[in-house]
Amino acid sequence: MANPVTQDVREVRVCLLGFGTVVRRFLTMLKDADERIARQSGVRFLISGTTSRHGGFLDPSGMTAGELLGIVHVGCDELPGPAVPAEELISTCAADVIVEATVLQPGGEPASTHINTAFTQGLDVVTVNKGPVAWQFDRLRRSAERNGCRWRYEGTVADGMPVFDLFESCLRSCEIKGFSGILNATTNSILEALGEGRSFDDAVAAAQEEGVAEADPTHDIDGLDAACKVACLANALMGADITPDDVPAESIRGVTAERVMAARESGRRLCVLCSGERSDEGDVHTSVRLAELPLGHPLAGIHGPALGLILHTDLMGDVLTAELDGRVQQTAYAILADLLTLYSRR
Amino acid sequence: MANPVTQDVREVRVCLLGFGTVVRRFLTMLKDADERIARQSGVRFLISGTTSRHGGFLDPSGMTAGELLGIVHVGCDELPGPAVPAEELISTCAADVIVEATVLQPGGEPASTHINTAFTQGLDVVTVNKGPVAWQFDRLRRSAERNGCRWRYEGTVADGMPVFDLFESCLRSCEIKGFSGILNATTNSILEALGEGRSFDDAVAAAQEEGVAEADPTHDIDGLDAACKVACLANALMGADITPDDVPAESIRGVTAERVMAARESGRRLCVLCSGERSDEGDVHTSVRLAELPLGHPLAGIHGPALGLILHTDLMGDVLTAELDGRVQQTAYAILADLLTLYSRR
Numbered sequence: 001m002a003n004p005v006t007q008d009v010r011e012v013r014v015c016l017l018g019f020g021t022v023v024r025r026f027l028t029m030l031k032d033a034d035e036r037i038a039r040q041s042g043v044r045f046l047i048s049g050t051t052s053r054h055g056g057f058l059d060p061s062g063m064t065a066g067e068l069l070g071i072v073h074v075g076c077d078e079l080p081g082p083a084v085p086a087e088e089l090i091s092t093c094a095a096d097v098i099v100e101a102t103v104l105q106p107g108g109e110p111a112s113t114h115i116n117t118a119f120t121q122g123l124d125v126v127t128v129n130k131g132p133v134a135w136q137f138d139r140l141r142r143s144a145e146r147n148g149c150r151w152r153y154e155g156t157v158a159d160g161m162p163v164f165d166l167f168e169s170c171l172r173s174c175e176i177k178g179f180s181g182i183l184n185a186t187t188n189s190i191l192e193a194l195g196e197g198r199s200f201d202d203a204v205a206a207a208q209e210e211g212v213a214e215a216d217p218t219h220d221i222d223g224l225d226a227a228c229k230v231a232c233l234a235n236a237l238m239g240a241d242i243t244p245d246d247v248p249a250e251s252i253r254g255v256t257a258e259r260v261m262a263a264r265e266s267g268r269r270l271c272v273l274c275s276g277e278r279s280d281e282g283d284v285h286t287s288v289r290l291a292e293l294p295l296g297h298p299l300a301g302i303h304g305p306a307l308g309l310i311l312h313t314d315l316m317g318d319v320l321t322a323e324l325d326g327r328v329q330q331t332a333y334a335i336l337a338d339l340l341t342l343y344s345r346r
Numbered sequence: 347m348a349n350p351v352t353q354d355v356r357e358v359r360v361c362l363l364g365f366g367t368v369v370r371r372f373l374t375m376l377k378d379a380d381e382r383i384a385r386q387s388g389v390r391f392l393i394s395g396t397t398s399r400h401g402g403f404l405d406p407s408g409m410t411a412g413e414l415l416g417i418v419h420v421g422c423d424e425l426p427g428p429a430v431p432a433e434e435l436i437s438t439c440a441a442d443v444i445v446e447a448t449v450l451q452p453g454g455e456p457a458s459t460h461i462n463t464a465f466t467q468g469l470d471v472v473t474v475n476k477g478p479v480a481w482q483f484d485r486l487r488r489s490a491e492r493n494g495c496r497w498r499y500e501g502t503v504a505d506g507m508p509v510f511d512l513f514e515s516c517l518r519s520c521e522i523k524g525f526s527g528i529l530n531a532t533t534n535s536i537l538e539a540l541g542e543g544r545s546f547d548d549a550v551a552a553a554q555e556e557g558v559a560e561a562d563p564t565h566d567i568d569g570l571d572a573a574c575k576v577a578c579l580a581n582a583l584m585g586a587d588i589t590p591d592d593v594p595a596e597s598i599r600g601v602t603a604e605r606v607m608a609a610r611e612s613g614r615r616l617c618v619l620c621s622g623e624r625s626d627e628g629d630v631h632t633s634v635r636l637a638e639l640p641l642g643h644p645l646a647g648i649h650g651p652a653l654g655l656i657l658h659t660d661l662m663g664d665v666l667t668a669e670l671d672g673r674v675q676q677t678a679y680a681i682l683a684d685l686l687t688l689y690s691r692r
Contacts, residue, residue: 329662341518
């Protein structure tokens with residue numbers, strides 16, 4: 001059957017930096033939803049280049065996600081060609097948009113350099129790597145503006161849970177006075193496992209078995225991941241111009257089962273609360289800290305891999321957004337959501 | 347000081363049908379946020395006509411919200427001129443957009459006729475009256491399409507809480523498989539007051555004192571208001587083509603304090619749950635019913651005037667949206683949000 005939507009569909013070429021589990025899941029999602037996206041949004045995404053530690057792939061004319069998945073092993077990040085430096089790939093792959101999905105590094109490099117290179121060549125950027133938004137937001141925002149490019153970063157805070165799109169599209173003209181959220185699933189799961197009477201090490205192991213905690217959960221446990229998300233929110237929603245180094249972050253190392261259970265017995269839940277608030281002087285005060293929430297609190301129902309965020313606004317009061325199952329699928333969706341925000345024609 | 351944004355600002359003329367508390371709060375909000383809206387969104391809204399039971403106002407050249415509020419009493423719905431039939435006002439006021447804010451009537455009339463009249467004259471429409479979306483969605487959607495007009499109705503379900511904008515802008519390409527929510531603040535507040543050991547009548551009075559329940563809360567107590575919202579969601583998010591008459595709705599009349607307290611003692615919360623679900627055959631099954639939620643459920647933290655909704659999606663899993671204080675301010679914001687979705691230029 002001839003494709004009834006082809007005529008009206010614009011092709012957009014995507015270059016993927018990084019080829020980890022999130023990018024591979026994104027490709028599977030794109031393959032499955034390809035026709036729906038063409039029909040509903042009038043756009044088809046083609047992959048014109050990718051790179052990982054273990055190889056590269058370059059096809060400036062672009063191939064569909066299905067075609068690309070036909071020549072790689074979805075289970076690993078090996079690519080058919082030789083590894084290409086990201087800067088070189090950006091210059092040669094003839095893409096419309098770069099997806100920055102390399103691994104987070106404190107300082108936000110080399111991802112920020114990739115993003116800036118893309119802007120200087122007139123390309124739009126989608127990032128799920130939170131480093132650039134956490135550490136170099138203002139510089140990159142200005143670079144995008146100067147070069148007439150667009151920059152989306154929905155996946156940097158809580159996967160595809162609507163945060164930045166929510167602010168831009170659903171809370172127009174609202175000012176964000178502050179925010180509070182549960183934004184790290186690993187610590188949330190560890191605290192819940194402690195509440196079952198486990199030791200700290202057992203609680204970490206339980207969160208790993210559940211697939212919530214990574215093999216090395218240091219950045220989560222000590223609050224760096226949460227501090228990055230707080231910096232992203234403060235920068236992008238409140239114009240704060242801070243980095244994660246400016247966010248006081250409390251580690252949950254040393255929290256005991258007894259402490260979690262004592263909170264619960266008094267009708268409260270111990271959690272890692274991420275917050276930001278504009279002071280009367282106009283500064284944004286941020287923190288990542290252990291806090292006890294009443295069981296009836298709107299964030300007290302955010303468990304395990306779920307994440308939730310309350311935005312305190314002037315015109316709409318407090319608005320809560322949450323994803324109830326934040327996994328690889330939801331992070332992969334953030335890439336698709338950003339691409340559709342940029343290129344959807346309906 | 348000369349206004350630095352005037353040059354780049356488009357004027358949009360708004361005709362307001364209805365002049366109750368929500369519309370008056372909207373005008374106050376518009377007056378206060380006028381400069382911010384012009385600066386951020388490149389648009390200025392002028393009022394070219396309004397009508398209420400007690401009078402009318404017509405100025406096809408339009409006046410600012412501040413100017414209009416200067417000639418009416420914000421505390422009442424009296425307008426300076428004679429009452430004008432809505433159909434006549436739509437034809438004479440030279441507006442770009444009609445705001446339908448008359449009172450809900452079962453069947454969705456005369457609001458649906460107002461909306462259709464606006465479409466046939468090439469005007470966009472914003473409605474906070476849920477009748478037309480609940481009873482005549484498909485007919486009006488097709489009329490808008492046929493006439494090249496746009497129709498927004500964010501305020502019909504849970505005030506300005508992002509629902510339809512969320513689906514369109516933040517969950518692109520997702521299919522809604524179902525939804526479940528707490529969408530009626532009056533019953534939510536009455537059930538909470540029952541949990542304090544009050545009688546049903548006392549619980550109603552308490553909700554009225556809090557400003558949550560209306561003077562005549564019949565439609566809320568017996569589930570009609572919730573059934574309307576369920577129909578709006580099923581129609582606009584799931585293509586169901588139903589009316590509130592198709593939604594089985596349970597009344598909370600007859601719920602006792604003992605029942606609410608018994609639920610709580612077993613670690614659960616009695617609430618009125620609104621839900622919709624697509625069956626394997628493709629039909630949408632809906633209901634408004636008393637349900638006991640575990641205290642750790644994400645909706646169990648929705649209290650008093652708060653409202654919350656979980657959208658069950660295919661690509662993003664379950665996404666929760668909630669407003670923590672749904673009052674007149676939040677309904678008024680829904681009008682502004684819809685107008686900005688239609689006319690914002692940035």
